[in-house]
Amino acid sequence: MQSSLSKSTVSALPLPSPSSSSISLASPLQRGAALPSSSARNPISLRLYKVLGTNFQDPTTREALETLSSFYAPEIATPGQTEVGDEDEDEGSDEEDGDEGSDAQPIPMPRNEKIDGDIAEKARKLFRKNVEGRLLEGSYKFLQAFKEVDEQKLDVLQVHVKDMQGRCDEAQVKLQATNEGCKYLLERAGSLQMQRQNTIARQSIISAFLSRFTLTEAETEALTSRDVPVGRRVFDAMDKTARIREDCQVLLSGDGGDDQAGLDIMSMTAERLEQGYQKLFRWCSFEFRQLARDAHLDVAPVMSEAVRRLRQRPDLLAEALKILSSVRQATLLSLFLEALTRGGPGGLPRPIELHAHDPMRYVGDMLAWVHQAMAGEREFLDGLFGVKDGRMVGSIREYKGGEVQEYIRALMDEDLEKLCMPLKVRVQQTIKSQEGSITSYKIANLLQFYKVTVQGTVGADAILSQTLQEATEIAYQVFFDTIEAQGRSLLRFLHPPEADLSPPLALRDTSQVLRDIMSVYDSSLLEAPAQDQMQAQILDAIVDPALEMCKRMFAMRRDGTKWDRAVFLINCTVFLQTVLQPYEFTKTHVASLEEEVNESVQILVDEHYALLLQESGLAPIIESINTKPADRPLSHIASADSSSVTSALSNFDAFLSTLDVISSPRLTLLSVPRLVTKVHRAALARIGRAYGTVCEAVKKAENRYEFASTLLGSRRPFGQMSVLWQVLGVDEGGIDGVADSVSV
Amino acid sequence: MATHSGTPATADFSSSPLKRTKIVLLGDQSVGKTSLITRFMYDTFDNTYQATIGIDFLSKTMYLEDRTVRLQLWDTAGQERFRSLIPSYIRDSSVAIVVFDITNRASFLSTSKWIDDVRSERGNDVIIVLVGNKADLSDKRQVTHEEATAKSTELGIMFMETSAKAGHNVKSLFKKIAMSLPGMEKDGAAASGAENQKIDVKTTGASDVPDASQCNC
Ligand SMILES: Nc1nc2c(ncn2[C@@H]2O[C@H](COP(=O)(O)OP(=O)(O)OP(=O)(O)O)[C@@H](O)[C@H]2O)c(=O)[nH]1
Ligand SMILES: [Mg+2]
Numbered sequence: 001m002q003s004s005l006s007k008s009t010v011s012a013l014p015l016p017s018p019s020s021s022s023i024s025l026a027s028p029l030q031r032g033a034a035l036p037s038s039s040a041r042n043p044i045s046l047r048l049y050k051v052l053g054t055n056f057q058d059p060t061t062r063e064a065l066e067t068l069s070s071f072y073a074p075e076i077a078t079p080g081q082t083e084v085g086d087e088d089e090d091e092g093s094d095e096e097d098g099d100e101g102s103d104a105q106p107i108p109m110p111r112n113e114k115i116d117g118d119i120a121e122k123a124r125k126l127f128r129k130n131v132e133g134r135l136l137e138g139s140y141k142f143l144q145a146f147k148e149v150d151e152q153k154l155d156v157l158q159v160h161v162k163d164m165q166g167r168c169d170e171a172q173v174k175l176q177a178t179n180e181g182c183k184y185l186l187e188r189a190g191s192l193q194m195q196r197q198n199t200i201a202r203q204s205i206i207s208a209f210l211s212r213f214t215l216t217e218a219e220t221e222a223l224t225s226r227d228v229p230v231g232r233r234v235f236d237a238m239d240k241t242a243r244i245r246e247d248c249q250v251l252l253s254g255d256g257g258d259d260q261a262g263l264d265i266m267s268m269t270a271e272r273l274e275q276g277y278q279k280l281f282r283w284c285s286f287e288f289r290q291l292a293r294d295a296h297l298d299v300a301p302v303m304s305e306a307v308r309r310l311r312q313r314p315d316l317l318a319e320a321l322k323i324l325s326s327v328r329q330a331t332l333l334s335l336f337l338e339a340l341t342r343g344g345p346g347g348l349p350r351p352i353e354l355h356a357h358d359p360m361r362y363v364g365d366m367l368a369w370v371h372q373a374m375a376g377e378r379e380f381l382d383g384l385f386g387v388k389d390g391r392m393v394g395s396i397r398e399y400k401g402g403e404v405q406e407y408i409r410a411l412m413d414e415d416l417e418k419l420c421m422p423l424k425v426r427v428q429q430t431i432k433s434q435e436g437s438i439t440s441y442k443i444a445n446l447l448q449f450y451k452v453t454v455q456g457t458v459g460a461d462a463i464l465s466q467t468l469q470e471a472t473e474i475a476y477q478v479f480f481d482t483i484e485a486q487g488r489s490l491l492r493f494l495h496p497p498e499a500d501l502s503p504p505l506a507l508r509d510t511s512q513v514l515r516d517i518m519s520v521y522d523s524s525l526l527e528a529p530a531q532d533q534m535q536a537q538i539l540d541a542i543v544d545p546a547l548e549m550c551k552r553m554f555a556m557r558r559d560g561t562k563w564d565r566a567v568f569l570i571n572c573t574v575f576l577q578t579v580l581q582p583y584e585f586t587k588t589h590v591a592s593l594e595e596e597v598n599e600s601v602q603i604l605v606d607e608h609y610a611l612l613l614q615e616s617g618l619a620p621i622i623e624s625i626n627t628k629p630a631d632r633p634l635s636h637i638a639s640a641d642s643s644s645v646t647s648a649l650s651n652f653d654a655f656l657s658t659l660d661v662i663s664s665p666r667l668t669l670l671s672v673p674r675l676v677t678k679v680h681r682a683a684l685a686r687i688g689r690a691y692g693t694v695c696e697a698v699k700k701a702e703n704r705y706e707f708a709s710t711l712l713g714s715r716r717p718f719g720q721m722s723v724l725w726q727v728l729g730v731d732e733g734g735i736d737g738v739a740d741s742v743s744v
Numbered sequence: 745m746a747t748h749s750g751t752p753a754t755a756d757f758s759s760s761p762l763k764r765t766k767i768v769l770l771g772d773q774s775v776g777k778t779s780l781i782t783r784f785m786y787d788t789f790d791n792t793y794q795a796t797i798g799i800d801f802l803s804k805t806m807y808l809e810d811r812t813v814r815l816q817l818w819d820t821a822g823q824e825r826f827r828s829l830i831p832s833y834i835r836d837s838s839v840a841i842v843v844f845d846i847t848n849r850a851s852f853l854s855t856s857k858w859i860d861d862v863r864s865e866r867g868n869d870v871i872i873v874l875v876g877n878k879a880d881l882s883d884k885r886q887v888t889h890e891e892a893t894a895k896s897t898e899l900g901i902m903f904m905e906t907s908a909k910a911g912h913n914v915k916s917l918f919k920k921i922a923m924s925l926p927g928m929e930k931d932g933a934a935a936s937g938a939e940n941q942k943i944d945v946k947t948t949g950a951s952d953v954p955d956a957s958q959c960n961c
Binding site (some may be wrong): 019298344346348349350360361364367368369371372375376379389392393446449450453523524525527545 | 748763765766778781782785796797798799800801802803814816817818819823824825826828829831832833835836866867869
């Protein structure tokens with residue numbers, strides 16, 4: 001269209017230009033509309049301007065022009081047609097309707113070769129007629145076409161419409177039926193929808209249930225597979241299993257219904273949980289076997305956690321712990337033997353047996369090693385069972401009881417058990433190989449100390465405590481055996497006392513032993529109460545045989561007088577006393593020895609007095625006083641008549657003038673000056689009393705002495721007791737009791 | 745069973761067991777051995793003196809920046825009558841803390857005996873720390889910081905003044921010991937290792953003395 005338009009525009013319609021003299025085209029419409037009011041100027045130029053000013057560019061105009069141009073296309077025109085066309089008159093456009101069908105001829109168009117002006121002219125003349133003719137022709141064609149429609153096509157249409165009507169009805173019926181059918185389907189779909197909703201809800205409930213009541217694959221694996229190491233994951237899985245079982249228990253305890261699922265869960269989880277415990281058990285057993293290397297080990301958290309959990313299965317735990325204790329037993333034993341024989345790497349610390357020559361060090365090292373092993377074991381077990389040791393240093397560990405404490409107690413006991421035998425054997429050997437009693441006493445002391453120490457950690461019933469108890473007893477037994485043997489040998493090799501009645505050599509040896517024992521006691525590792533009874537026993541075992549020995553020794557003396565015996569016993573007893581005296585705990589023994597001494601002192605006093613009485617000359621008179629019949633006056637008895645009394649008194653005077661009031665040659669063998677004085681004075685006091693008795697007897701009328709006062713007054717002390725006491729240097733008071741009084 | 749051998753390395757339970765270090769405290773009666781332990785363990789102090797009877801132990805885990813150590817502390821009795829027992833404990837200890845009382849010259853002189861005991865049992869395979877306790881009683885001081893330092897330098901051991909009463913330097917004492925411990929793998933090393941250790945001790949000891957005096961009480 002575009003191309004034809006431009007072509008026709010170029011070729012058939014020369015563009016109006018100001019130089020063109022001809023007025024080529026002007027549609028009647030344009031002419032009428034474009035007519036401006038004429039001005040005073042030349043009408044032609046006005047018209048020209050107007051024509052030239054007319055704008056043909058707007059689409060409507062162009063379309064109109066195009067249509068027109070097709071009317072007068074030069075190619076189409078034929079000579080004949082041209083003639084017909086010539087007759088057309090220029091008429092008004094309002095006559096269109098009246099001329100319908102009169103002119104069916106195409107509009108004659110001037111040929112291209114012909115002059116354009118010719119076509120334009122024709123167009124001007126025939127334009128109206130041509131247009132009307134074409135309209136007519138169109139109308140005619142239209143009628144022609146519709147005539148056909150009216151006659152045939154409408155009937156057909158009618159038939160078609162009727163047909164359609166029928167089909168529509170049919171469709172309506174079918175639709176109705178389908179609707180009926182669909183209603184059921186819809187209902188069903190609805191109910192299915194509901195069902196689906198329910199199912200989804202159930203599904204989420206079930207999956208929640210499942211996640212709550214079943215183990216995931218990973219969790220099951222953690223419990224059952226060896227590939228999952230014991231640790232957090234396994235513990236979590238066990239926790240979950242346990243929780244499931246708890247929850248399930250709650251469900252099952254609710255009202256009846258179908259318990260099958262619950263029971264299934266219970267049996268399933270029971271199995272899994274058991275597998276978990278089995279796994280822990282196997283792991284612990286394995287790990288415990290690895291604890292063979294070291295004396296000082298610590299516990300990894302995972303292990304104490306595993307043990308804590310296994311406490312829920314005491315049988316399994318007990319079995320695992322059995323492995324542990326046998327491993328520890330063997331380990332400690334081999335470490336002990338290593339410490340004994342091999343020592344540390346590079347020679348330090350030295351092997352304990354290197355000190356075997358020094359029994360205290362040797363036994364001390366062994367006991368200290370065991371003590372430290374015990375401490376390490378205790379610490380290890382505290383760690384294994386998660387126990388905190390919050391006691392103060394030095395305070396005794398209290399055994400509080402309870403499940404864990406009981407486990408620890410039992411394990412401690414077992415772990416250390418195997419050490420007991422080699423320890424005991426070595427200690428026993430050491431004790432038995434000792435010559436002197438002192439070393440066995442010291443070892444006994446050391447053992448007892450460790451027994452007390454160990455008891456503080458493992459309790460008195462532990463095998464180790466028992467072993468130390470036994471060893472202690474053995475050591476004391478050996479000690480007592482030794483001192484008893486010493487005692488027996490004292491009695492076996494007796495010699496009579498020396499002439500000077502001094503303590504015999506054997507007694508001096510015994511005293512040295514006694515001294516040593518008491519100095520050990522004094523620096524004892526043990527606290528006093530535990531020790532005092534032991535000490536009394538020791539004293540009995542040493543002191544009694546020693547005294548017995550002295551007595552038997554004296555008995556061997558053929559000419560042994562009572563006097564010498566008393567002196568000898570006093571010398572020996574006092575010697576023992578001085579050994580014991582410095583120690584507080586010997587008080588009772590010192591006191592009982594004092595009694596022995598006093599007995600002998602009494603003997604000496606009696607004897608000494610009797611001899612002094614002879615020497616004083618008063619003896620015959622005293623004799624007469626004591627033996628005279630009651631009804632005879634004393635002066636009538638021959639040995640006590642006036643002259644006898646006179647000579648006795650003069651003898652007494654002489655006796656007094658030579659008397660040594662401090663001591664007596666008789667008492668020189670008594671090695672204790674204090675007792676010499678004591679015996680002498682007591683005897684002198686009794687002499688004084690004897691003189692008093694004589695004076696009283698002489699003065700008594702019934703004894704019928706003449707000039708009694710002259711008789712007494714002729715010789716010193718002239719019958720005056722106070723004078724006599726002065727001479728004797730003895731106080732009047734306490735005369736009778738003087739022998740008992742140590743202080744006189 | 746073979747699959748189980750690698751098991752203990754697990755997430756939350758991954759820490760491996762600790763090696764223990766035995767430390768023995770030595771020194772005359774009433775210099776404050778028990779008090780130092782009590783301060784370290786429970787951060788408390790008791791003025792009343794109760795002589796230790798025999799030998800006892802306590803353990804504590806110390807967490808330091810780069811290591812965690814478990815210390816087993818052996819408290820000994822200073823009383824003469826227990827003296828014969830103590831070498832048996834020195835025998836198995838890798839650290840000896842020899843304590844004296846700065847207000848008691850005799851207790852300072854005794855430290856020589858104690859150190860001799862340690863050397864005779866352990867040779868050089870031991871860390872020795874000389875500790876002058878009761879530093880809070882400076883008005884009654886009978887041993888100067890200088891002479892104690894001189895002694896420790898001469899003997900190639902560490903020195904520190906502490907006060908169990910005031911709590912001064914007690915933590916640092918044990919911390920210093922923990923830091924001087926040879927690496928955990930070195931525990932069973934032979935004599936040659938012990939030589940190295942001696943050098944370690946010396947250098948640490950020398951450089952640490954001024955340190956200790958700075959935080960003096
Ligand atoms: N002022 C002061 N007193 C202290 C200090 N340390 C300890 N004491 C006191 O010194 C006394 C002895 O302390 P302990 O710790 O029992 O001494 P020890 O060395 O264990 O004594 P033994 O067990 O007999 O060997 C106690 O009365 C303590 O209160 C200190 O740092 N300053
Ligand atoms: Mg103490």
